[in-house]
Amino acid sequence: LIITNDNPLRLMQKQNFFQKYESPTWSDFPKEAIDPVLGPRYRNVIIGIVYNKSGIKPADAPKSLADLVNPKYKGKLVMPDPTQHTTTTQWVTSLHKVMGKEKADKYIRDLAAMKPIMVESLLPAAERVTTGETPIAITYVKYAFIFGKKGAPLDYVRVPKMLGDGHYIGLAAKAPHPNGGKAFIDYFLDNESMKIMASRGEFVNRKGVYPPLPGADKIGFIEMEDLSSKEFAEKKKEYQQIFLR
Template identity: 35%
Template sequence: MLMTPLSRLFTSSLLALLFILPKVQAQPVDVDAAKREGKVVAYGTIIPKIMGALHQGFEKKYGIKVEYWRASATKVMDRALTEWRAGKPAFDVLFAIHGAMLLMKKEGMFTQYIPPSSESFPAHYRDPDGILTSWRVTPIGILYNTELVKPQDAPKSLDDLLNPKWRRKIGMPDASRHTSTAQFLWNLQKVKGEKWLDFVKALAKQEPHLMESMAPVPNAIVRGEVQVGLTYLQYVIQQKGPLGFVQLNKFLTDSNDLALSSKASRPSAAKLYMEYACSPEGQQTLAELGEFVLSPAAPPKIKDAEKVLANLVFMDNPTPDQYKKLTAQFRQIFFGN
């Protein structure tokens, strides 16, 4: 079939684009160079006792020491941004929720690197720029103390938290300080539509016990300071004690991303760390401890986890300006100032 001038022009332009635009591909790691560097510094949001298992395996396999600093996503981002803007970033690799990583990506803090093992993950998680590597998801739900609350009496939905019997018995992060919780409450519009803000205001009237981040919530539930709480589902087995979780119809979630610092002092060790975290060995280690990792071969060791995975709703990410407005709005709602 003869090509028209217009079709020839389109075809030649398309071919030109294919040559101009490089395909982002996974990159092999120089293991010998990583071993010579001898150490990697990682900032992240997973509690140390969980990451300790991953780091133990990494250090045993490669003889490279891991220096790990953990905090909430908000604090990880604040520290990393402060160091970056001062020209003295101390981290080689960083991981946090997708929204926080996007904000730091826009600052130019990360450079392109795709761990080879991540290519087995579902394609829709891939960053087209090859800078962020999603490696786990973090569903948010309701946990409860199984010694203080019988299963039949536990909330069956988010709306059940508004029952007067839960007044002053709910634990949750402070959305005016914790970006992930601000994102969660804002994204309730995905499951509640226009009534999401009415729900938040009603939840505030329950006078929940507000905490710094997700991590302290299960501790408070186990100690009996509160009976139920909004937090990450993986804590149901990561925190020792009488904990159960509610099987909701929908679970809001976000991906958690790894990224290589643009100014990493130990780039080869950082790449190897990222590759190990995405490897079948690393993913299985975390799945055994309740993490919702992305490897299809490593389901989390949580009862009925498959039902959770089937009902995930991925959250949108507010812009920096939206975050500022949301934190001010939630401060007014929960504190009246």
């Protein structure tokens, strides 16, 4: 069994690495979240704007991605480095899916002009917001809940569509114990397991199950672009010219 995000699984799928197993649990997931071989996209790992309410009053927080590049937020934003962090490379590359290509091309340059503080990944970005060191972050939305449970005054910006990664569980074509693997998949995707996962802040796709985060049921998930190794290298080089000037 392999449980991970979409991009590496797609590469493995092209090599016929997986066998199809149609678990009875498939009917409990939306049809649009089901891959014909990998099965249900069991969770969405969503990237958005998280902010510290002690550093930015909710009334003064950005209301959209477009708001985020308002000059008044310059020096107040942290994000992972899109020239180094692959998930952020995907996120920047996929912005056209929520705003169109022309607007996305301009937005990427406007975002770079904000001179955001660059960190190595999404967790350090969230940690800087949690401590108040930087009041606004581009990071996983789930961190607003996870760090909020620990007392951090965090919230996230509600926008109708958010980009992110889909995660799947796949059964290897040459699994030594396929029946055991199928039994685990049935358990993993059932209501109890998905509720446990959601209770920890994960955006699972089982129908009617949501994380305890206000507005979680209103978020429209848009899966990010799948990039090849060559495309990742090209995009990282392109973003070096934009973000590191």
